[in-house]
Structures are given as C-alpha cells and as structure tokens.
Amino acid sequence: MAIIEVTGVRKTYAGRDVVDGVSFSVDEGEIFGILGPNGAGKTTTVECVEGLRIPDAGTVRVAGLDPVADHDRVTRLLGAQLQESELQAKLTVREALELYAAFYPAPVDWRPLADRLGLTDRLSTRFAKLSGGQKQRLFIALALIGDPKVVVLDELTTGLDPRARRDTWKLIEEIRDGGVTVLLVTHFMEEAQRLCDRIAVIDRGKVVALDTPAGLIRRATGSTVISFAPSRALTGPDLTRLTALPGVASVTPPDREGELALHGTDETFTPFVALLAELGVTALRLRITETSLDEAFLDLTGQDA
Amino acid sequence: MPTETTTAPATVPEPRAARRRGPAAAVLIAETRLFLREPGSLFWILAFPSVLLVILGFIPAFDEARDDLGGRRVIDLYVPISILLAMITAGIQAMPPVLTAYRERGILRRMSTTPVRSSALLSAQILLHGAACLGSALLVTAVGRIGYSVPLPEQLPGYLLALLLAVAAALTLGATLCALSRTTKAVTAVGSGAYLVMMFTAGVYLPVQALPDALRRIVEITPFGAASQALEQAASGSWPGWIHLGILALWTVVLGIAAARLFRWQ
Numbered sequence: 001m002a003i004i005e006v007t008g009v010r011k012t013y014a015g016r017d018v019v020d021g022v023s024f025s026v027d028e029g030e031i032f033g034i035l036g037p038n039g040a041g042k043t044t045t046v047e048c049v050e051g052l053r054i055p056d057a058g059t060v061r062v063a064g065l066d067p068v069a070d071h072d073r074v075t076r077l078l079g080a081q082l083q084e085s086e087l088q089a090k091l092t093v094r095e096a097l098e099l100y101a102a103f104y105p106a107p108v109d110w111r112p113l114a115d116r117l118g119l120t121d122r123l124s125t126r127f128a129k130l131s132g133g134q135k136q137r138l139f140i141a142l143a144l145i146g147d148p149k150v151v152v153l154d155e156l157t158t159g160l161d162p163r164a165r166r167d168t169w170k171l172i173e174e175i176r177d178g179g180v181t182v183l184l185v186t187h188f189m190e191e192a193q194r195l196c197d198r199i200a201v202i203d204r205g206k207v208v209a210l211d212t213p214a215g216l217i218r219r220a221t222g223s224t225v226i227s228f229a230p231s232r233a234l235t236g237p238d239l240t241r242l243t244a245l246p247g248v249a250s251v252t253p254p255d256r257e258g259e260l261a262l263h264g265t266d267e268t269f270t271p272f273v274a275l276l277a278e279l280g281v282t283a284l285r286l287r288i289t290e291t292s293l294d295e296a297f298l299d300l301t302g303q304d305a
Numbered sequence: 306m307p308t309e310t311t312t313a314p315a316t317v318p319e320p321r322a323a324r325r326r327g328p329a330a331a332v333l334i335a336e337t338r339l340f341l342r343e344p345g346s347l348f349w350i351l352a353f354p355s356v357l358l359v360i361l362g363f364i365p366a367f368d369e370a371r372d373d374l375g376g377r378r379v380i381d382l383y384v385p386i387s388i389l390l391a392m393i394t395a396g397i398q399a400m401p402p403v404l405t406a407y408r409e410r411g412i413l414r415r416m417s418t419t420p421v422r423s424s425a426l427l428s429a430q431i432l433l434h435g436a437a438c439l440g441s442a443l444l445v446t447a448v449g450r451i452g453y454s455v456p457l458p459e460q461l462p463g464y465l466l467a468l469l470l471a472v473a474a475a476l477t478l479g480a481t482l483c484a485l486s487r488t489t490k491a492v493t494a495v496g497s498g499a500y501l502v503m504m505f506t507a508g509v510y511l512p513v514q515a516l517p518d519a520l521r522r523i524v525e526i527t528p529f530g531a532a533s534q535a536l537e538q539a540a541s542g543s544w545p546g547w548i549h550l551g552i553l554a555l556w557t558v559v560l561g562i563a564a565a566r567l568f569r570w571q
Binding site for chain 1: 328330331332338343407412414415418
C-alpha cells in the first residue's frame with residue numbers, strides 16, 4: 001500500500017521549473033531512494049512531501065493526508081532530517097532530545113535512541129561543539145524521536161566518514177525492519193544500491209527512471225561488459241565485426257595490457273563467442289561484469305563520466 | 306468524577322510521564338535555559354541600567370531639586386529613563402539577532418516539520434525579553450528607592466500601563482527590524498543605528514523633559530519619547546496623558562502588524 005503519493009508535482013522559481021511534473025509512490029515499509037545530480041530538484045521534491053513547500057501544481061499525499069492542509073497531522077507521522085539546518089548553538093544534546101520528544105504525543109524513549117546513535121557520551125555537549133558526524137546523528141535521532149511511520153532523510157551521510165556511513169546504513173535498515181518507511185535523498189550510488197528497494201532517478205526536475213537498483217543497471221545501455229585480451233592483435237575489419245555484434249553499444253579500445261571491453265547486453269555473449277571461434281582468436285583473461293550503478297546513473301542522466 | 310477515568314490496562318506509568326509538558330511549555334523552558342546562557346544579554350538588559358543609575362547618582366548636581374522640573378531632581382527622572390534603556394537594549398540589541406539567527410540557521414524550518422509551530426519559538430523569545438525588561442525595571446526602581454531615595458511612582462496603575470505598553474513597543478520594534486533584515490549581520494548593523502536614536506528619544510543623554518519645546522514635541526511622537534513622558538507623568542502623580550499612551554499603543558499595533566506581515570520564516 002502506498003504511504004507517500006506524489007503526482008505531477010511542479011515547482012517553479014523565477015520562471016525556471018525546478019521540479020517539473022514529478023510522480024512516484026512509496027509503499028509502506030520500503031526504502032525508497034531519490035537519486036540525482038546536484039540541483040536536479042531532489043530536495044525541493046521532498047520538501048513538498050514534508051509540507052515545507054507548496055507545489056505550484058500536482059498533489060502530494062502522506063498516508064492520504066495533504067502535507068500543507070493537514071500539516072499538523074502529517075508532522076505526527078513523518079520525521080524529517082533536513083539537508084541544511086542547525087539547532088540552537090548552546091542547546092545540549094540531552095536538551096535537544098527532550099525538547100523534540102515533548103513535541104510529539106507518543107515519542108520513543110530518547111535514551112536507547114541516543115545509545116543506538118552513539119550519542120550517549122555527548123549528552124551534555126552543546127550543539128555548536130559537536131562534530132559534523134555527531135550533528136548528523138543527532139538529526140537522525142530527532143527525525144525518529146516522534147515514532148514516525150515515515151522518515152525523510154536528505155543527504156544524511158554527507159560529511160560522515162566511511163565507517164560512520166556504514167554504521168548509519170545499518171541503522172536505516174534497522175529502522176525499516178521496525179516497520180518505518182524511509183524516503184532517502186542521496187547522490188551516493190553505493191548508498192542507493194546498498195539500501196534502496198526502489199530508486200527514482202531525478203534529472204532537471206523530471207523522473208528519468210524509476211526501478212530497483214538492479215533494474216536501473218539493466219536499463220542502462222551497454223550494461224553487460226565483456227572484457228578480454230585477444231590472443232593476437234585484432235585488425236580493423238575484426239573490430240568492425242565486434243562492434244556490429246547484437247546489442248553492442250560501444251567497444252573500448254585496447255588498454256596498456258591489450259585488454260578491450262565490449263559494452264553490450266545479454267544478447268551479446270553467444271555471438272561474441274562464435275565470432276572469436278571464426279576469427280581463431282582466444283579470449284585471455286575473459287570477464288563478464290555488470291556495469292556499476294554509477295555508470296548506469298551517468299547514462300540515465302546523460303552526464304559524462 | 307473527573308479523576309481516575311483510566312481505561313487502559315494497568316501499565317506502570319513511567320516516572321517521566323508525570324513530568325510531560327506541552328510542546329509550547331517545553332520550548333519556553335528550553336529557550337529560558339538558553340537565555341540564561343547569554344551573559345552578555347543578561348548584563349546589558351538586567352544589570353547595566355541599574356549600574357548606570359548608580360553612576361549618575363554620584364553627580365552632585367543630579368541630586369538637587371530643580372524648579373524647571375517641578376521640584377524634582379534629575380536623578381528622579383533617570384529611574385524611568387534607565388528602565389527604558391533596558392527595554393531598548395532588549396528589543397533592539399538583544400532579541401533581533403537571536404531571531405534572525407534562528408531563521409538563518411534553519412532552526413525555525415527544522416521545527417516546522419514537527420507538530421509544534423515555529424511561532425512558539427518566537428513567542429518564547431518575546432516573552433523572555435519582556436520578562437527581562439520588567440525584572441530590570443524592578444531592579445532599577447529598587448536601586449533608585451534604596452540608593453537615592455527616589456519616590457516610588459505615585460500613580461502606580463498608570464505607571465504600570467505605560468511600562469507594559471513601552472515593553473510591547475520595544476519588542477514589536479525589534480521584531481520588525483528582524484522581519485526587515487535578511488541576515489543576522491544586517492540586523493545587528495541596523496539595530497546599532499536604531500539603538501543610538503532610540504536612546505536619545507528615551508532621554509538617556511538628556512531627559513525628554515529638559516529638551517527645548519520644539520525638539521520635545523518631535524521626540525514625543527517616537528515610541529520611547531512618548532513612553533518617557535507617560536512614565537514621568539505617572540511617577541509624579543498624575544495619570545499619564547492619553548496622547549502619550551495612544552502614541553505608544555499606535556506604534557505597537559503598527560509595528561506588530563508590520564512584523565507579522567513581513568516576517569519570513571525561511
């Protein structure tokens with residue numbers, strides 16, 4: 001069942017469509033990713049979900065409620081971690097947790113939450129004295145403190161070191177396992193691939209693809225990569241025939257090791273083997289790999305690597 | 306009948322549950338703690354006006370009864386003036402940078418994604434600065450009474466009314482400055498300029514009552530000029546002139562509307 005429904009949302013600033021007809025729906029219990037280059041409209045989209053911005057057109061529903069008209073009720077269901085926000089500089093971690101707990105009718109106990117986020121030894125520290133990672137973890141705690149059904153996390157691992165990032169990913173999986181739906185804005189491919197059940201790729205204000213991480217990779221042109229070193233140098237006509245194989249999008253010329261790579265599809269492999277046999281060429285160090293989500297993303301958003 | 310209507314099965318209430326407060330109260334408590342962590346603001350609002358009065362009391366000429374002031378001493382005039390100084394400091398110097406920083410740093414935004422309205426934060430700040438003004442007024446009055454035998458206001462209800470109107474005007478002026486300035490830097494700069502002008506109109510440099518007639522009439526139109534006159538009249542026993550109270554009330558209403566209309570939450 002969809003808990004977040006975004007339909008045809010449009011938001012214009014100074015005559016420019018920042019969000020241009022974005023639609024997607026997030027099922028209950030899902031980790032849904034919004035992936036896209038900087039300035040693609042990701043944050044504006046989720047701010048419409050949070051009720052911080054009013055869309056110029058289209059509708060947004062969170063558990064059937066309008067985040068603007070029913071703002072009060074939506075805030076009880078939805079916990080948010082914003083991309084750029086701070087707390088009062090001299091507020092301590094404990095005070096922040098107690099304060100935000102007091103905002104909600106049925107908050108969770110902040111002590112185990114602080115413990116899970118590794119904030120227990122920082123409870124008496126003032127916000128301004130926290131490190132970037134600690135601030136980020138405190139904001140995650142504040143997003144969860146009201147026992148929400150949905151959390152929106154905007155660039156949550158930005159500024160975290162790789163270790164802290166992995167710990168945070170584990171935490172998000174735990175949150176989802178606890179029945180909370182997660183809407184995750186990110187520009188980290190690894191994060192999206194590891195966490196998300198489905199991903200909407202947004203570029204220039206539009207959803208350019210919406211699929212599972214594996215589905216997105218399959219969708220990219222040349223998603224199957226066949227790399228090998230030919231046992232003898234290939235001639236020009238040989239290369240032309242390689243390029244003409246079914247599904248081949250491109251051929252990367254031999255590198256220093258003499259290895260070349262075919263970017264093709266599942267349909268490419270069998271004819272490839274047949275062609276090598278016909279040419280009397282052996283494929284040394286043969287590997288068949290999938291393209292990474294990174295490359296799929298660049299392909300989908302039309303950006304060059 | 307109204308008690309013990311619990312229908313839920315006997316879950317042991319957590320000890321904290323008893324202390325659960327409403328969201329607005331929680332905001333007020335948190336902001337009070339934060340306010341008490343600002344020694345600068347506390348000194349300039351609460352202590353400095355009294356310190357100023359003590360210093361001025363050492364000037365021998367200020368202790369002489371003067372005919373042109375209706376037999377009152379200059380130090381008598383400086384009690385309401387010092388109180389106005391506390392209000393100007395709170396409203397123009399102390400509060401606007403706090404409010405602008407709350408907006409600029411996304412604190413209001415973060416709060417507006419929770420069930421509490423971010424206006425609770427603004428109300429708490431206004432309340433705290435207002436309370437600090439009244440605390441300072443009490444302190445100044447006590448210092449004047451004990452240190453320099455300044456008589457307590459004779460027309461007390463009128464004095465209190467003028468006092469409350471003046472606090473309201475000072476705080477709405479601060480809120481308007483905050484609404485008009487995009488950044489904390491800007492509001493601090495604008496506030497410093499306004500501070501000097503407001504101190505003059507309140508009579509900090511020279512009591513309004515001692516100004517030449519023409520200048521006094523102009524100053525009386527400003528919020529603190531009007532407040533100064535109203536407080537002085539109530540202190541010496543008559544009901545403050547309705548014209549002064551009216552001017553104060555008008556400023557408060559106009560500035561209040563302007564601040565509410567112009568304030569940007571983001």
